[in-house]
Amino acid sequence: MSALRRDLKIGKTSFQQPVPIPSYLLAIAVGVLESRQLGPRSVVWSEKEEIERSAWEFAETEKYLQAAEKLCGQYVWTQYDLLVLPPSFPYGGMENPCLTFVTPTLLQ
Known part of the structure; x- marks a missing residue:
């Protein structure tokens, strides 16, 4: 989601966007995804088969x-x-606040 994620309890997550954005910048991604922490303020998400290549x-x-x-x-x-x-x-x-959708053709 193009917002800050807060994990409340196991299986429950909420989002907040403290910076006002126009509605066309709202993005929601749904799927069976895995994530890897990239740094103190970045995470990469992808399908399981591509997560290691994506993180690299x-x-x-x-x-x-x-x-x-x-x-x-x-x-x-x-x-x-x-x-x-x-x-x-x-x-x-597509670039959105807090989340950028990227093409898999960037992976080597």
Whole structure:
């Protein structure tokens, strides 16, 4: 979800978005997904078959966030997660607050 995740109890999660966003930037992803922590404010999500490759490909995400902040200022969304789309979606991507959908063609 294009918001900050809060795990309340086992099996229960809520989301909050403290930065106002227009409705067209709201994104929700649903599926059987796994995740790997990339850094203090980033997680990569993908299907089980691609999670290790996805984590390897985006391992330096924190480094890039820090470089962008030096140029543009603080990253106001706080969390930056990546969702690697399944191979059936080989084109495109979409940037949303807190979550970017990326094409699986980026994986090596």
